[in-house]
Amino acid sequence: MVRNSPLSAVIESVTVYAATPEGPRWSSGLDVVIEDGRITALGPGAGRDRGLPRTDGSGGHLIPGFVNTHTHLQQSVLRGAGEGLPLLEWLHCVGEFTVAATPEQTYLAALAGGLELLRSGVTTVVEHMWPNPSEQVHDAALRALDELGIRVVFGRGLADRSDSSRKWGMDPRLLQPLSQVFEHIADLDARLADSRISTALAVPNPRCLTPDGMAEVREFAARTGKTLSIHLLETTTDDDMCRLHAARSAVDYLDAGGLLGPRTLAVHCCHLDAPGRERFAERGVSVSYNPLSNMRLGSGVAPVPEMLAAGVGVGLGVDGAASNDTQDMLLALRIGAYLQRVTHRRADLLDSDAMLRLATRGAARALGDPATHDGLAVGDRADLTLLRFDRDFACLPVRDPGASLLTTASPRVVDTVWVDGDAVLRDGRSTRIDAADLAKRLNHMQ
Numbered sequence: 001m002v003r004n005s006p007l008s009a010v011i012e013s014v015t016v017y018a019a020t021p022e023g024p025r026w027s028s029g030l031d032v033v034i035e036d037g038r039i040t041a042l043g044p045g046a047g048r049d050r051g052l053p054r055t056d057g058s059g060g061h062l063i064p065g066f067v068n069t070h071t072h073l074q075q076s077v078l079r080g081a082g083e084g085l086p087l088l089e090w091l092h093c094v095g096e097f098t099v100a101a102t103p104e105q106t107y108l109a110a111l112a113g114g115l116e117l118l119r120s121g122v123t124t125v126v127e128h129m130w131p132n133p134s135e136q137v138h139d140a141a142l143r144a145l146d147e148l149g150i151r152v153v154f155g156r157g158l159a160d161r162s163d164s165s166r167k168w169g170m171d172p173r174l175l176q177p178l179s180q181v182f183e184h185i186a187d188l189d190a191r192l193a194d195s196r197i198s199t200a201l202a203v204p205n206p207r208c209l210t211p212d213g214m215a216e217v218r219e220f221a222a223r224t225g226k227t228l229s230i231h232l233l234e235t236t237t238d239d240d241m242c243r244l245h246a247a248r249s250a251v252d253y254l255d256a257g258g259l260l261g262p263r264t265l266a267v268h269c270c271h272l273d274a275p276g277r278e279r280f281a282e283r284g285v286s287v288s289y290n291p292l293s294n295m296r297l298g299s300g301v302a303p304v305p306e307m308l309a310a311g312v313g314v315g316l317g318v319d320g321a322a323s324n325d326t327q328d329m330l331l332a333l334r335i336g337a338y339l340q341r342v343t344h345r346r347a348d349l350l351d352s353d354a355m356l357r358l359a360t361r362g363a364a365r366a367l368g369d370p371a372t373h374d375g376l377a378v379g380d381r382a383d384l385t386l387l388r389f390d391r392d393f394a395c396l397p398v399r400d401p402g403a404s405l406l407t408t409a410s411p412r413v414v415d416t417v418w419v420d421g422d423a424v425l426r427d428g429r430s431t432r433i434d435a436a437d438l439a440k441r442l443n444h445m446q
Helices: 073-077 087-100 103-119 135-148 178-192 211-224 237-246 250-256 274-283 291-296 304-310 329-344 352-360 401-407 435-443
Strands: 009-018 025-035 038-043 054-056 061-064 066-071 122-128 151-157 197-203 228-232 264-268 286-289 313-316 384-387 414-419 422-426
Touching (some): 009 384, 061 352, 066 329, 073 087, 073 103, 103 122, 103 422, 122 228, 135 151, 135 197, 151 178, 304 329, 313 352, 329 401
Parallel strands (some): 122 151, 151 197
């Protein structure tokens, strides 16, 4: 892996979504000084006489980079797969590709999906890999993400209950002993040290872990401080199966196994009821909200306002391209708000500030990020996105930057993306990847 050193720069005279004691607000004409990958100064003229590389930010709007809290990048070559199928049938369809996926397919899929995320302003992605005994497949995904320069929380898939139906377990072809999985993660941690990639634990759903397996996962997660990402209550199947086989709800099943805590990221939660929301708040669990995937598969609508009211942290995710079909975080931002508004019949739900919070800080606790403020401030990591609304006349005129971002922005307006102060995207194009060559290779994929 490339050892990515934090960089230094000045972004001049830009409008910043800045943190203030009263909350975030748009402030124009500011310089943002980045030194060793951190914001060290922010204000009018703050970048003068610094002797650092400069970017003209005039006319642009600078926001914290988005944190995509859930995806399956391996699915980026499966757009449109299983269209019209309910979840369990869709899983069988996608599962066959997962079993057969080669390292080359995985590499190209991760490269394509990761570049698409960068183009929609994402600087951090939580990748949820399905269990797979092939280290070559994992290495291929990691190589692609390293080349892109994006920040990654790489969820290494694991499960220990075998069931070819997937109703009460995982495809046996993808299983391996948990001890081997933990050894692989430890090896990855050593290899990924000082890179932009860290590891996490990725559990397909509560049905895939036995009580003994949960105990092993709990001990390993506690010892290593890993994030635990787990699909939960995307449909009612989790509850139905846990009640049938374990005589308790899915939330109770996980809680009894000790898997609900501040580093748990529960994905989807379309059917999380009031007692479940209270339990999550008590345990400090965060949720990844994936509106487009939930709509595409007809899974339901996550009770996001109710979760927030209960004190549950909620982040935003795009999910894999086999269930969303794009990796466009800006589209997820917009639809995530609109879906809640139409469900609750209230236009005043989830405004631009609320959605930016979901997209940048909502699941910070589960990811081990200590930041608590919204907007940009001195001391923040320089994971930033520069928007230029004038790249798309459909966004003009900009009466309110937040409203324009929420209601009209697309990847066309994403100009520059920095990770650790390193410009990995400029003028909407990767500074590291030949997109034309990538498109050619994807077109010829077998």
